[in-house]
Amino acid sequence: MRYERPETIMDATALLAQASDSAFVLAGGTDLLVKMQNDDFEAELVVDIKSIAGMADVVETDDSFVIGAAVPCAALGEHEALCAAWPGVVEAANLIGSTQIQGRCTVAGNLCNASPAADSVPALVAANAQARIAGPDGIRTVAVEDIPTGPGKTSLAKGEIIEAIVLAKPTDRSGDAYLRFIPRTEMDIAVVGVGVCLALNDDGAVASVRVALGAVGPTVMLCPEAAETLVGTKLEDAALEALAAACSAASTPIDDKRGTVDFRKQVAGVLARRAALIAFERAGGSQ
Amino acid sequence: MSSIAVSTTINGDDVEYLCQADETLLDVLRNRLGLMGSKEGCGTGDCGACSTIMDGRVVCSCLVLGAEAQGRSIETIEGMANGSELHPLQTKFIEHAALQCGICTPGFLMAAKALLDVNPEPTEEEIRFWLAGNLCRCTGYDKIVRAVQAAAAEMRGEAA
Ligand SMILES: Cc1cc2nc3c(=O)[nH]c(=O)nc-3n(C[C@H](O)[C@H](O)[C@H](O)COP(=O)(O)OP(=O)(O)OC[C@H]3O[C@@H](n4cnc5c(N)ncnc54)[C@H](O)[C@@H]3O)c2cc1C
Ligand code: FES
Ligand code: FES
Numbered sequence: 001m002r003y004e005r006p007e008t009i010m011d012a013t014a015l016l017a018q019a020s021d022s023a024f025v026l027a028g029g030t031d032l033l034v035k036m037q038n039d040d041f042e043a044e045l046v047v048d049i050k051s052i053a054g055m056a057d058v059v060e061t062d063d064s065f066v067i068g069a070a071v072p073c074a075a076l077g078e079h080e081a082l083c084a085a086w087p088g089v090v091e092a093a094n095l096i097g098s099t100q101i102q103g104r105c106t107v108a109g110n111l112c113n114a115s116p117a118a119d120s121v122p123a124l125v126a127a128n129a130q131a132r133i134a135g136p137d138g139i140r141t142v143a144v145e146d147i148p149t150g151p152g153k154t155s156l157a158k159g160e161i162i163e164a165i166v167l168a169k170p171t172d173r174s175g176d177a178y179l180r181f182i183p184r185t186e187m188d189i190a191v192v193g194v195g196v197c198l199a200l201n202d203d204g205a206v207a208s209v210r211v212a213l214g215a216v217g218p219t220v221m222l223c224p225e226a227a228e229t230l231v232g233t234k235l236e237d238a239a240l241e242a243l244a245a246a247c248s249a250a251s252t253p254i255d256d257k258r259g260t261v262d263f264r265k266q267v268a269g270v271l272a273r274r275a276a277l278i279a280f281e282r283a284g285g286s287q
Numbered sequence: 288m289s290s291i292a293v294s295t296t297i298n299g300d301d302v303e304y305l306c307q308a309d310e311t312l313l314d315v316l317r318n319r320l321g322l323m324g325s326k327e328g329c330g331t332g333d334c335g336a337c338s339t340i341m342d343g344r345v346v347c348s349c350l351v352l353g354a355e356a357q358g359r360s361i362e363t364i365e366g367m368a369n370g371s372e373l374h375p376l377q378t379k380f381i382e383h384a385a386l387q388c389g390i391c392t393p394g395f396l397m398a399a400k401a402l403l404d405v406n407p408e409p410t411e412e413e414i415r416f417w418l419a420g421n422l423c424r425c426t427g428y429d430k431i432v433r434a435v436q437a438a439a440a441e442m443r444g445e446a447a
Contacts, residue, residue, distance in 0.1 A: 001307075003354045029352065030350055033352070034350065037330055046308065072344065074344060098335065098419050098421075099345055099401070099402075099419070100335055100345050100346050104351070187333075187419055
């Protein structure tokens with residue numbers, strides 16, 4: 001294995017573009033180094049992106065937060081403006097692993113690892129986060145939900161690196177939330193995760209909403225059918241019932257020792273209700 | 288495989304070593320530098336026995352490449368005591384019998400130190416959440432939490 005620590009994103013993409021297929025970006029390494037312990041895992045090249053200028057910064061612009069791909073999740077929780085603007089995204093990112101994992105793991109790594117149970121991803125999808133991708137052909141920006149294509153698989157082309165995750169500044173009357181179910185209180189993989197982000201109109205009813213489900217399908221998925229149930233409502237019981245039913249119906253989970261299909265479907269509905277209520281309250285809504 | 292030359296700072300001292308690209312920082316500390324205090328419980332980030340502090344953040348050294356330490360500042364358990372004078376956390380771990388076999392202890396001490404460095408007055412809940420990535424099969428955790436509370440109180444200058 002070769003280890004490279006380029007100082008520019010151009011050098012990093014060139015290294016990856018020229019390498020064989022067993023070349024990997026190294027961000028926090030909390031997935032990659034675990035895989036490297038496996039005897040069957042072969043990496044010819046590892047490209048550490050942490051020395052690239054700007055990658056380790058959260059930059060606040062007039063209309064957005066640009067989270068560099070090397071920013072550890074712990075630093076998101078320390079960023080006051082980001083916490084105030086996107087509490088659900090930050091809470092989701094801060095649920096990943098332990099204190100030790102938090103000091104290293106990144107949201108871009110969580111996304112590119114492409115686990116259906118990745119905790120930060122439903123929150124990012126709900127928040128309509130965008131991934132800024134650098135590659136041999138230049139920069140492109142895509143919605144976060146378009147990155148994972150299946151368990152462990154992404155739509156990134158050879159040589160492409162996510163440079164930053166971009167979150168727009170939220171509008172005044174909006175809020176987001178993420179909840180997951182795990183059998184313990186810490187250090188476990190989500191059995192179900194739900195992210196909700198909504199904005200209210202002048203009457204205090206839901207104007208727009210995004211709902212994303214984790215761990216109940218091959219990828220984290222945006223669920224427009226569920227979102228529709230809330231538009232125009234103030235989260236009355238009937239609306240919440242419809243939301244829960246839509247989330248359960250959209251879930252196509254696996255059956256394993258951590259949760260049966262029926263259980264996961266039901267929990268998806270329950271968490272969606274609770275996350276929607278938290279997001280509504282954060283948006284300043286009242287019933 | 289050619290070796291990588293790394294210059295870093297460990298417990299305040301400039302250190303240089305050669306390592307392989309796929310070698311973890313934990314292996315470098317233990318096998319190349321003779322710093323055997325950091326333990327390997329799992330090698331996969333689950334147990335915290337290998338906890339070290341890198342640029343002020345506690346990390347699992349089993350999930351860091353030795354090559355990544357270039358230009359960084361690393362603290363290990365070997366740097367915790369000041370000569371023969373134990374750190375308050377170490378003293379309180381002994382007084383509270385917060386260890387039995389001791390395998391987890393260096394990791395707990397480094398993680399607890401990182402906590403008290405940023406939060407001198409943590410609540411019991413904050414201590415328990417912060418230390419959730421450190422596993423102990425012997426003590427049942429309670430004595431560890433008490434020891435951290437007592438050390439924090441002493442470091443704040445309060446009678447424990
Ligand atoms: C003990 C432990 C507990 C964990 N708990 C959780 C948990 O509760 N919830 C959860 O969701 N995850 C958990 N994880 C998994 C992991 O910590 C997260 O997925 C983390 O966010 C990965 O980020 P990283 O920066 O460490 O990724 P890395 O390991 O550096 O990379 C992950 C993958 O993405 C690729 N990659 C990374 N960055 C980029 C980029 N910028 N562009 C293109 N490709 C990239 C890498 O090549 C690699 O294939 C846990 C892991 C451990 C070891
Ligand atoms: S040995 Fe590193 S976490 Fe267990
Ligand atoms: S003292 Fe034995 S594992 Fe903690």
